Amino acid sequence: EVHVVESGGGSVQAGGPLRLTCTVSGVISDLPDMGWYLHRPGQECELISSISPQGQRFYPDSVKGRFSISRGTVKNTVYLEVESVESADTGVYYCAATHTQPLTRLLRRAGSCRPLGDFGYFGQGTQVTVTS
Numbered sequence: 001e002v003h004v005v006e007s008g009g010g011s012v013q014a015g016g017p018l019r020l021t022c023t024v025s026g027v028i029s030d031l032p033d034m035g036w037y038l039h040r041p042g043q044e045c046e047l048i049s050s051i052s053p054q055g056q057r058f059y060p061d062s063v064k065g066r067f068s069i070s071r072g073t074v075k076n077t078v079y080l081e082v083e084s085v086e087s088a089d090t091g092v093y094y095c096a097a098t099h100t101q102p103l104t105r106l107l108r109r110a111g112s113c114r115p116l117g118d119f120g121y122f123g124q125g126t127q128v129t130v131t132s
Contacts, residue, residue, distance in 0.1 A: 002026040002121055006095045011127030018128065022095030024076040031097040031120065034078045035069065037113040039125075040091040040099050045113035049080055050103040058104050062088075082124050090130045095123040 024031060035050030035058070043048040049069040052056045057069055068081045078095065082089060094113045096103055098120035106115035114122050 004095055004097070004121045006093065006126040007057040009093065009128045011129045011131050012085050012089075013083050014087060014130050014132050018080075018082040018089070020093055020095075020126060020128075021054035022078050022080075022097075022123060023072075023074065024095075024097045027076055027097075027121070029099075031076050031099060032070070033102045034095070034097045035078070035082050035103045036078075037096060038089075038091050038117040039094070039113050040073045040088065043091075044110065045094075045108065047103055051078060052102065058102075061112075085128075085130045087130050087132065092125040092127050093123060094125045097121045 038048045039045040051069045
């Protein structure tokens, strides 16, 4: 059975650091692409980072330069780090891992973070609230 476990969420003071961890267990092979979606309150969900097995990273302009994704030494584990959080970083962070194609190519239904179709694995989400 496959499990996607996200951790590291909670309340974070503005300007402070944030580190989220995602581990996908129960999968025999290494997963091609892993990444994070962010659903900010009242906004559409956004893919905010992804990383390929070769280490190729994607960040949208909204977080480029502030967010950093990396793979852990444990198989199928990724981290998302922010050195200095802002209020716009508040929301639910979802971890995703695909065995089909890069996360950047996956389509989603409006209002949803979960990609369409049989793409791979998706977490329950972890809430991050940035406080002032």
